[in-house]
Amino acid sequence: MAMPKREPTKLVPVPSTNIIPERDVDKSPILECRHLGIDFGGLTAVNDFNMAIGRTEIAGLIGPNGAGKTTVFNLLTKVYQPTRGTILLDGVDTHSMSTVQVNKAGIARTFQNIRLFSNLSVEDNVKLGLHNHISYGLWQGLFRLPGYWQGEKVAHERAMELLSIFDMENLASTKAGSLPYGAQRRLEIVRALATNPSLLLLDEPAAGMNPSETAELMENIVKIRDTFQIAVLLIEHDMSLVMSICEGICVLNFGQIIAKGTPDEIQADPVVIEAYLGKQKEG
């Protein structure tokens, strides 16, 4: 991989047994989950999930298939209402918020099985991310009043600017559904970024990408964090990606957190190794 070896981030404890990067510690965490849990009928999908993410942290959520990682994302974005526990987004309890309100409050996400507006153009997809940041309303649009032209112009410029992160400006008028797989994943990230989040959730952003695409993606995730000064939480199976860009990592198995720490700590943790590889035979 082309990524230079990073200095490992030092993680420090914050209230309620969670950890965040040392540099973010003078500000409260952007996200804090306390004893979060959800049951589907009799099945407990996630239980006692505790996690904090620093303002500018790139955090990872890993675990074997079916561990409940995407369910955590669905809880954070309120696709599912938690059965137990609290989610604090920038110190505010999201209990009564809907998916839409959570997005407005600052969480944006991508999806494991890509969910683009596939019949719309790339540019329109990004403009939909900008939806709540475009100020004109229905009537100005229907009658093409000056507000419409002004609003569309600003939206177009902003969309192009965001697309330039991944060098996708030349694809602006392409139908999103006809993009190659990797480009669809990147477009999803751009669309999420367009909503101006303070926390970006990426669900397997590197799935289906080749190693060079993955390397480029890693650089871009770091670049996004640095430029926008936001926190990123990602689910990923590509361990090289997770271990090289994530600062704090949370390992989930059967809906429970089994380990938390820096990449080095996680890699050395026998519990994690067992969860991934199974128990080693004695003798």
Add this chain to the structure above:
Amino acid sequence: MVTFLTRLINGISLGSVYAIIALGYTMVYGIAKMLNFAHGDVIMVGAYVCFFAVANFALPPLAGVALAMLVCTVLGMVIERLAYKPLRQAPSLAVLITAIGVSYFLQNGAQLLWGSNNKMFPSFLSGDALSLLNGDLRVSLVTVVNVVVCVVIMLALTWFTSRTKMGKAMRACSEDKGAAQLMGINVDTTISMTFAIGSALAAVAGVLYMSSYPILVPTTGSMPGIKAFTAAVFGGIGSIPGAFLGGLLLGVIEIFAGGYISTQLQNAIVFAVLIVVLLVKPSGLLGKQIREKV
């Protein structure tokens, strides 16, 4: 009091017919996850077949019913094979529009074949009425037959789905088609069988419905069809006891609405019930909630 009981009995009688039709909707929805809009028109075809068998060819009524069941079974399977099977993976909007097309096809085909003028369905259930409460309350033979047939069908289907191999295959398919296929179940055959059973029941329902409302026209099936769908949703779509319960309740509501509120608004009230049910409990009385996978 007698009026109330009479209406209740009429409601149960009509509701039994709705329940039989609703079973067809609910089984198909449970397995193929589609709203078979043409189901109501299969009823109409069944009624016509029985009508011609009895009136023109002088077959005994039971033979007429059997013939109608046979024709409808084949019709149901052919519809499934030609119109719905190619659309298994298509969006639900496309499937629903196709089903509406099939419904229209049957109605207009019937109109061309058999004309649009009214046909009086012969009443072969004109036996003596039962007298209860010193003759104040009369229960017609049609009512007795409706209820008995409905209960028998309901019990038979419950036995079929829980005890027979094909029935279990149906339940497996309604849970998870992919998994069912991996277990060696032939999904296509199972879906085809479901349509066959549903359509055969529609033929029975058609004859019973005609015994209460004997005017037969090509659009005869659409109203009871839509109402029975309402009943299926009411009871919880996909659930066999739900269809039974929903059918009975809807029949009673309809007769009560007509009797106590207004006959002109009878249908409007039935549809209002549908809307309220869908809003308050979209999964119906006995249905289960389905969670969307993200």
Add this chain to the structure above:
Amino acid sequence: MNKLKSMSPATRTNFLTYAAVILTFAILQPLSAAGKISPTLQGQLVPVCAYVVMALSLNLTVGVLGELSLGHAGFMSVGAFSGAVCASALQNVIPASGLRLGVSMVVGALLAGIVGTIISVPVLRLNGDYLAIVTLAFGQIIKSIVENLYVGVDAKGLHFSFLQPTMRLGEGGRMILNGPMGIPNISKISTFLAGFILIMVTLAVIFNLVNSRSGRAIMALRDNRIAAESVGINVIKYKMMAFVISAALAGAAGALFSLGQNTIVASKFDFNMSILILVYVVLGGQGKMWGSILAASFLTILPETAAMRDLKDYRMLAYAIVLILVMLATNSPALKGFFARFFRRKEDKTEKGGAQ
């Protein structure tokens, strides 16, 4: 012409659609005025315009929002009856028939829009098949209500009665709407010009909506509701917006239609009418506005032509078959390939999936 080429394909299609409508009107209007059109076609000019607007407005729900409405005729009915009642009541107040027609169409649109708003509150909490069935139910309820509504007018204004055919009207009062008997003796004030204007307004509303922030949000719901919510788009708000605009346009079409008829009855606007409009939309292509215009025009005029009149009995049967075949051809993987070989079209990669 160069400017035409530099437009985006979607804008170009919109532009050409406007141009084609204007051109058709420019050709037909003088011919109609000079009496050079057959009486049958002459009589169809206003209904065709009404059906075109119905198809366009339904296409907003089906093609742009992506939800199936089976009660669209209900909104047409609301517009038709409120428009006709309004025109009748205003007969002496506004003598100029053009203005009276305009006011009636606005009233029809407003009332249908209000009914659409009321209905959309429960309807739009549902999705897919359930939403379709509830719109069907509402269509039936609207029909039942109009069938039992009686409206009279006297010096004091309008009088309404529900289920009771008798009402006390003042001196010189008269009944306008007679329940199941509908409205007789309508003074026909609808004109081809009014129909043309309504089509142009409808096109402008739909095209401008689709290419604006709100329209994008509506199409986002169609393409992926969950993703739309994840970027902060209010599902109910935009579904409702599409649904209500669609209802209001159908109401205006209803008023145009009824004021071009001698008599209207509630049973005309039944489920069959809803399906007929749906056939236009499906046949013309979901989301394709020019397709709706063509399909609605041809399928209204064609059965009236002398050659086709003998085959009138087969018309609905043919529609049913067409409906099924179009769905199979566009959605079945096997048939898709089969048809693709016949109609080998150049796939336009920059094509915008919105309304065209």
